[in-house]
Amino acid sequence: MSPQSLPSLPSPATVPLARLHGVRKAYRTLTALDGVGFSIRRGEVLSVLGANGAGKSTSIAVLLGLVAADAGEAEVLGLPPGDIAARRRIGVMLQSAGIPENALVGELLDLTRSYYPRPRSVADCVAMAGLDGLMDRRYGQLSGGQQRRVQFALAICGSPELLFLDEPTTGLDIDARQRMWATIRELVAGGTGVLLTTHYLEEAEALADRVVVLDRGRVVADGAMDEVRARVSQRRIRCLSALDVARVGTWPGVRAASRDGARIEVVADAAEDVVRRLLAEDAALTELDIRRAGLADAFLELTRDTDRNTDREAA
Numbered sequence: 001m002s003p004q005s006l007p008s009l010p011s012p013a014t015v016p017l018a019r020l021h022g023v024r025k026a027y028r029t030l031t032a033l034d035g036v037g038f039s040i041r042r043g044e045v046l047s048v049l050g051a052n053g054a055g056k057s058t059s060i061a062v063l064l065g066l067v068a069a070d071a072g073e074a075e076v077l078g079l080p081p082g083d084i085a086a087r088r089r090i091g092v093m094l095q096s097a098g099i100p101e102n103a104l105v106g107e108l109l110d111l112t113r114s115y116y117p118r119p120r121s122v123a124d125c126v127a128m129a130g131l132d133g134l135m136d137r138r139y140g141q142l143s144g145g146q147q148r149r150v151q152f153a154l155a156i157c158g159s160p161e162l163l164f165l166d167e168p169t170t171g172l173d174i175d176a177r178q179r180m181w182a183t184i185r186e187l188v189a190g191g192t193g194v195l196l197t198t199h200y201l202e203e204a205e206a207l208a209d210r211v212v213v214l215d216r217g218r219v220v221a222d223g224a225m226d227e228v229r230a231r232v233s234q235r236r237i238r239c240l241s242a243l244d245v246a247r248v249g250t251w252p253g254v255r256a257a258s259r260d261g262a263r264i265e266v267v268a269d270a271a272e273d274v275v276r277r278l279l280a281e282d283a284a285l286t287e288l289d290i291r292r293a294g295l296a297d298a299f300l301e302l303t304r305d306t307d308r309n310t311d312r313e314a315a
C-alpha cells in the first residue's frame, strides 16, 4: 500500500484526550447537566468555570465514571469512563479526597505509585508537590494546605497523560499556590492535558489555554482564553478626574462608576462614547487608561446574559 492510499488519521495533538458530548444528568427534578459538551487536548489546560452548582464537578464525575450520564457521550483516552486501562493513564485530584487519615504520606505515595505502569520517582513527586518534611507524617494530622499538596502529589505520581484538578489550590497559601502553578505549567509543557476547575479567576487566567463556562448545566462559552475575553465588549476606563461618579454612573453605556481617591473607574459597554463625554465634561482629566475587561468581568457578563435570556424565555 502506498503512503498516499493510507487513510488520513487525525494527528495525536488534535485528538481529544477526553470528551463530553450532549451529556445530560438529572438528580430527581434537578437538571445538573443539560447537554454539556467539551473536550480536552494534549498539552493544554482547559479551565471549566461556573458558579456554585453550575455542573463542574458533575462533568468531571461523568468523565471519571463516578456518575452515569442519563444521555450523551463521554470518553477518556478513547475509552469509556471508568475503564481501568484509562484509569492507569490519568491523575485525579477531587474536592473530596477520601484518603485514610491514619496513613503516612510516604505510604500513600508508594501505594498510589504502585497502581501506575510508569510512576514518577518519589524524589520527583516530593519536589514537584512540595512534600519536603511531610513523608513521615500522618495524613490526618496535616494542615489543610499540606493535605492539598499530598493530594496533588497523588494525582501526578503516575506520570498521567491527563490530569483532573478540581479546585486544586483552595486553602493554599500564596507561595504554595505559585509552586503548584509552576508544576502544572511544567507538566503541560511536557504534553499533559489538564482539566482545571477553579473559583479563582486569576488562576484560570494564569494557567488556562482554553475556557469553558458552565451556567446551570449548560455551556455558555467555550474558546481560547482570549476569545472568551473578547466576547465581552466591556472596557474598564480609569483616569484622574473630579467628576461626580454618581452622575457618571447614570450616563448611557456606563455599567458602573466608582472613585478611589483622585482616581475614578468606569466600566462601560462601548468605551468611545463614554471617553468622549468624560473628556468633554472634564478638561482637567489626566492619566486616561482603557483596558479590555478581564476574565472575571467576562465571566460575570456571560452568566448575566444567560440570566437575561432565561428571564426573557420565562416572560
Ligand SMILES: Nc1ncnc2c1ncn2[C@@H]1O[C@H](COP(=O)(O)OP(=O)(O)OP(=O)(O)O)[C@@H](O)[C@H]1O
Binding pocket: 027, 030, 031, 032, 050, 051, 052, 053, 054, 055, 056, 057, 058, 059
Ligand atoms: N449526588 C447528588 N444528588 C443530588 N443533587 C446533586 C448531586 N450532586 C450534584 N447535585 C446537584 O447538581 C448540581 C450541579 O452540582 P455540581 O457539584 O456539579 O456543581 P459545581 O459546578 O461543581 O459546584 P461547586 O462550584 O459548588 O463545586 C447542583 O445543583 C447540585 O446540588
